[in-house]
Structure formats: C-alpha cells, structure tokens
Amino acid sequence: MATSIHALNELGQSIWYDNIRRGLLDSGELARLIEAGVSGVTSNPTIFEKAIGGSNDYDAAITELVRRGLDAQAIYDQLTLEDIGRGADLLRPVYDRTNGEDGYISIEVPPTLAADTPATVAEARRIFGTLNRPNVMIKVPATPEGIPAIRTLIADGVNVNVTLIFSLKTYDDVITAYWEGLEDRLQRGLPVDRVASVASFFVSRVDTLVDKLIDERGLDPALRGKAAVANAKLAYELFQRRSAEPRWAALAAKGARVQRPLWASTSTKNPAYPPLLYVDTLIGPHTVNTLPPQTVEAVLQSVKVARTVDADLDRAHADLEALEAAGISMDWVTDQLMQQGVKAFEDSFASLMAGLEKKVAAVAAG
Template sequence: MATAAASVPLTKLQAQKQSVWMDFMSRAFVRGGELARLIEDDGLQGATSNPTIFEKAIGHSADYDDDIRRLVSEGADVDAIYQALVVDDIKAALDLFRPVFDRSSGLDGYVSLEVSPLLAHDRERTEVEAKQYWALLDRPNAMIKIPGTAEGIPAIEDALAAGLNINVTLLFSVEAYEAVARAYIRALKRRADAGQPIAGIASVASFFVSRMDTEVDARLDALLAATGDASRKAHLESLKGKAAIANAKLAYESFGKIFSGPEWEALAAQGARVQRLLWASVGTKDPKYPDTLYIDELIGPDTVSTMPPDTYNAFRDHGRIVEAPTLTADLPGAHRVLQQLQEAGIDLKDVTDHLLQDGVKKFAKSFDDLLGAVRSKRAQFAG
C-alpha cells in the first residue's frame, strides 16, 4: 500500500516539475480502491493505457465477465464489447483524477486511451477513431493516444486542431519527436488563426526509453562477438546501457529549443502550454542495470515519467532523491555517446526505425489477442 512516508522520492520528482503517471489500467485497480489510494497518498497525477495493458486486464481475468455477458445478451459484437469495456474503465479513472486536473488547472489528471494500433498507418481512420473516443469519453482530462508514425503525425495535427487532447506514442528518434512537436505548434496556430481558444489544449509526446538500450546493446553484443581486438571490445562494452539516456537527453534539448523564441512566446501569450515530453518504457529490461535507472537519470521540468507498477514501487521505495534536474547534466557527453555509437558501427536511424515498426507490430499483436479473448468469451456466453 502507498504511504505518505514512502512517497518522498515521488514528491522530490514533483518538486523538479516532473509529473508522475502510472502506466497501468485494470478494472480491479480502478474500482478496488488502489488507484484512489495512490492519488491520495502519493499524489499520483495521471495514468496511461495501451493495448498490451488491456489485453492482460481483460483477457486474463474474470473481472469483465458480467459486463461481457450483459453486452452479449444485448446483441453487441466483438468490437462493441471491447469499446464498451475500455471506455467504461477509462471514464471511471478519469473521474478519480478529475480533482487532480482541477487543482493543477489542467496540467495533470489525464488518462490516455489509444486508438487501434491496426490503424497506425491509416491517417483518415485514425482521426475518425480518435474523435469517436474523445466524444465517448466526454471528459476534459481525457487524452487520446495516437502513434507517431509518418501517417499518424498529420492525424495528430488535425485532432489537436479540432480541440482534442493528444498523447503521441511510440516515439524513439529525436527527429520523430521534433516532427511531432512542430505538428503541435502548427495545430495551435491553426486554432488561433481561426479564432478558437488554445489555452485548454493538452498534449504529451511519449518518448520510449528502455527499448533503445535493449536494441542497441544487442547490436553491440553482435559487434563484440565479431572482434578479437581487446581495446575495441573494451570500447564497445563501455557503450552498453548508455544509448537510451543519451537519446532522451537530446530529445529534451530539442524540446527546449522548439518551445522558446518569438513563435512559441506568441502562442504562450494566448494561454498555450508546452507539449511535455513523457518518458515511456522506463522499466529496466536488463537486470544488470538499476531498476530505477530511467527515472533517476531523466528528471527535469516540463516532463512526465509514466511508470509501470513494479518500477513505480521500486522508485517509491529507493528512488534517487535529487535537488536538481538530471536531464540537463552533461549534454556534451550525451552527444558524444551517440557519436561514438555511430562510429562503432551502430546505425541509430536503423535502430529507431526498427523500434517503431516493432512497437506498432507488438501493440497490434496485443490488440488482436485482446479481440480474440473477447471473441472467445462472447461465444462462450452466447452459447
């Protein structure tokens, strides 16, 4: 259980103007009282969901069976059942976070629902589904998640221009992040030019962290296996576990440049908020690395850290207590790490392209599995 004493590291994050969101969602979590306790005791400020999270929640528990049975009796098909279940969960979470949203004047208190990952490369249908979910949730603290693919970015811009709050997901490269941030600014300008308010528009750019190290370290291992040179081996070993943090720091450096200067200041004067960077995939995949590594090293203002439950509990228990941002520490060193990786033979563009494709594929697989579980239960209850 969460306690005020155990939440000191989390409080220190918030003192650095970094928000803490939970990367988790299930009916038992929302309705059993645990989410309310985390909001009350730890000051939890938001939550995110994705197809993998819902696949585990719906496909591997009986918590939803009564609702599925009822929906089947009403003649609902698989898609309608899925939509009803997830919208119901997200609405309940949004209502719990509404006081956070109100107290923070709309800075926090958000819960995200993702459009179908099967639409990741379909601009028009992504936009249609985003607007549909926005209308169904009907809460000012809702966020709709859209992948930052080439086709997703124009859909993101149009959705923002239409007044939706958007969580841009599956960002791995600095270049992709910059494209998303500029799309956000374009959307705000479109609204301002049309005489529409921009003060209430909220967006985060979800930049994935740990998967970068997993992929780069695997490629470094392949290079290590191919060389017998002792000095090269030592150099390659020294680069392991450094790509993700360096990559994130460069994204934050770009954030500082994009959200400054006359163009941005003109929008800020009309009430616009920056599109915060959200650190996603912060759970450590390699047991050799500290379990709070991707939180400890990425602390800074105007950011969000969204943590899965195990990482959240680890950080609450023994997270690094800082009095100054770590995100801006040794930026030259971050540039140097990525340069050294390129020189060592790691094609970072190929890495981030692969991670995006793989991320879309994994979420699509989870979504297919989720619909399959709903289909199976529907058949069971219909029979």
C-alpha cells in the same frame, strides 16, 4: 502524507501510472496511488490485453453485454471506455487543482489504424467525444500518417498523447505538428488554453536493441546501457531549444500549454541495470514519467530526487557519437523500434480481440 513522488513534483516532473484494469478501480488501489502523488494514467493495447484477457475482472460485464447482443468489437469499446471514464473521474480533482496541467488519462486509437490518417482522426474524435471529459488524452502513434492526424486533432481541441516516439527527427516533427494545430485553432478564433498534449519518448527499448547489436557485433561492452538515456537527454535538449523559439513564445502568449516530453517504457528490461536507471537520470521540469506498477513502488521507496535530465549533456552526445563511430546507426535503430512498436501493439490488439471473441462464443453457447 508527502511521498518521493511529491518531491519529484516539486522539481517539475509528474509520475503517471502505466496500467489500468477494473480491479484497480474497484479495489481503490488507483485512488491510493493518486493520494501518493500519481497524477495521470496511461493505457495501451498490451495493457488492455493483459487486463481483459488475463483476468476475471471483466467476466460478469462481458456476460451481460453478450446477453444484450453486443459483438466482441462493441464489447471491447464498452469495457475500455468505461474504465477510462472512471479513471478520468478519479483524476478530475488533480486536473482541477492544477488548472488542467495534470490529471490526464490516455487511451489509444486501435493500432490497426497507424497507417491511416483519416481513420485515426475519425476514431480519435469519436472516443474523445464519447468520453466527454476534459482530462482524457487520445494516444496517436508518431507514424508518418499519425503526424498530420496530430495537427488536425489539436486544431479540433482533442487532447493528444503522441506515442511511439524514438528518434529526434520524429520528435521534432511532433513538436511542429502540435504548434501547427494550435496555430490552426487560433486562426479559427478558438482558444488554445485548454488543449493539452504530451510527447511520449520511448526509452528502455533503445538499450534493448542497441545492446543486442553490440553483443552480436562483438563491440566494446562499455558501450552497453548508454544509448537510451543519451537519446532521451538529447530529446529534452531539443525540447528546450524549440521552447526558446519566438514561434512558441507567440503561442504561449495566447495561453498555449507546453507539450511536455513523457518518458515511456522506463522499466529496466536488463536485470543487470539498476531498477530506476530510466527514472533517476531523467528528472526535470515540464516532464512526465509513466511507470508500470513495480517501478512506481520502487520510486516510492528509493528514487534519487535531483534534477538530472539536462545534466551531463556532453556525455550524452559523446555516447551516441561513440555508437555511430562503432557502426551503430541510431537512425536505423529508431526506425526499427518504431516498426516493432506498431507491430507489438497490433499483435496485442489482435490477441485481445481473439480472446474476447472466444469469451463471447462461450457465453452465447451457454
């Protein structure tokens, strides 16, 4: 049955599910979502913290792994890789049907490695090799240390989901790193037609911080709720501009795949804003929107299917210029958001591991 997600697909946008847990796999819910048009899955440390620590889905598996002598770190690895592998297998028909354009599932390197390029590369290679499926993407944060890791991994043929992108400057660097990795690969005489990447540009968190600054400084309330969409639209404008460069044309002629912009953090945090504010305004070709469960359901019920991501660009530029004129530096905002994002994932990972260690100790104690 055709759904509104299928209609979005016709405009060139894929909808990915920003959630994974064993219950989704066991119940058939993920399979239902794929049938409804969802064509990818993303995960992160916060999602796994809620899945493993906040449910009983994994208790039997944890008990069995403890009895086999595994510690908390090894158990985390086993549980997450099994979920990602099963998700990849469910999505494999989408990957095959779209000739590798879609059907991916993402897993993140531990956030504790965000400032360590060699360790990020080594862990990404290990995860990708262990899963051994062509439709897995490894999430690497767009930190200063993550950017060179992206180039190395792409050159190695590892699919990369670049995460925690907030600023246009960082996004520009991410695009270049992807191209450099492809060029390195070609210089080695290796094919580039099966290497895939997305660039995850975070949206709602921009409004959350900017709106807070507007309120704290007593600025014009009319400035609220404008920054996130404007920032994302300018990112898409950058994507279009870079895609028109001869350097990309040369790579595309060799079979290289477009590194699609992916809109992340697209559920509205402010209840005063429409539930689909960061969906309806960012629809267009060569894009992905990764959505949490409640937003996917809202899309299935009421999304406005129309190309909007490159509409009203003059307004987007004007909105950001108005914020700068009011004293809000978007460079400062996006730098803060990157730091907060890395810290939030580190905290979730630490909480997850602490919870696992308690479960391991409880099982070991009988």
